[in-house]
Amino acid sequence: MSGRSDSIRVQINKSKTRFTTNLLWKNNEKWVLGSIIPLVLLIIWEAAARVGLIEAHLLxxxxxxxxxxxxMGAGGTLFSHVGATVFRVATGFFLGTIAAVLLGSAVGYFTVLEKLMDPLIQAFRSIPSLAWVPLFILWMGIGEPSKVTLIAVGVFFPVYLNIVSGIQGVDRKLIEVGKIYGFTSTETLRKIILPASLPSFMVGLRSGMGLGWMFVVAAEIMGASQGLGYLLVVGQNTYSPELIIASICLFAGIGKITDALLKILAERSLRWQDSLSNQR
Known part of the structure; x- marks a missing residue:
């Protein structure tokens, strides 16, 4: 009897261990799989540099x-540069998103506003980011306002486009259901249109954040004294490829972190959807 109890106890412990292992793998699967290719590339890169296949002054x-x-971290300069860049991106992202939400919601909901505003906005969207730089410097100088404004412009367009597309793509049958239930225009907007357009809006936020990190480089090149973009210029002027690539890696790492946070926010906001990603 005692042997049978020990056998059952062993089976229970094995089941618990298997369950814990499967749970840990499920929670960390995407991080483990996502790190395989970068690690392999880093190992190849390091090996090629050590055997002399890659010249150190180039890469x-x-x-x-x-x-x-x-x-840079030990010297105390790293966090000041990273902090300056993150502050600019966060401020520009906030301002650009607010403007896109207000204007995009109005343009997407009201047909008259779409006919009036959308052609002009699409024309502005075609202007390259660097074309705004001399104009913003002329208007606002080389201080923080011009840099934040340039980032906000970059964030605005993808968020605006996705909001307009999301609102205009709402199924008309849902609107008809709201009318059957006697929803007012405000209730229809709050209970039907906004939830239905939320997936497109979250995609717009992620796209806007990505462009925010791209635009901050142009913003910091135009006369900044701090920031990762400023380090790129310093590395170029001092012929320091390690400083340039270190700044690029920091851009990539921090940008990935912000995108991951927005992705988590999107997943939690869209749990109600019966989508393929929620079934995995």
Whole structure:
């Protein structure tokens, strides 16, 4: 009897261990799989640099770049540069998103406003980002307002387009259901249109954040004294490829973190959807 109890206890412990392992793998699967290719590329890069296949003055080894980042951190300059860039992106992202939500909601909901405003906005969207730089410097100088405004412009267009597309793509049958239930225009907007357009809006936020990180480079190149874009200019002027690539890696890492946060927000906001991603 005692042997049978021990056998059952062993089976229970094995089941618990298997369940815990499966749970840990499920929670970390995307991080593990997503890190395989970057790690392989880093190993190849490091090996090629050590055997001399890659010239150090053109493309330093990953260990040299990591050393450069740690040296900036030890010197106290890393966090000031990262903080300045993150502040500019966050401020520009907030302002651009607010403007896009207000204007995009109105244009998407009211046909008259779409006919009046959308052609002009689409024309502005075709203007390259660097074309705004001299104009913003002329209007606002080389201080923070011009940089934040340039980032906000970059964020505005993808968020605006996705909001308009999301609102105009709402199924008319849902609107008819709201009319059957006697919803007012405000209730229809709040209970039907906004939830139905939320997936498109979240895609717009992620796209806007990505463009915000792209536009901050142009913003910081135009006369900044701090920021990761400023480090790119310093690395170019001082012929320091390790500083340039370190700044690019920091852009990539912080940009990935912000995108991951927005993705988590989107997943939690859209749990009510019966979608393929929610079934995985």
């Amino acid at each position: 330093p080894a990953p260990t040299r770049i990591i050393q450069e980042i740690f040296e």
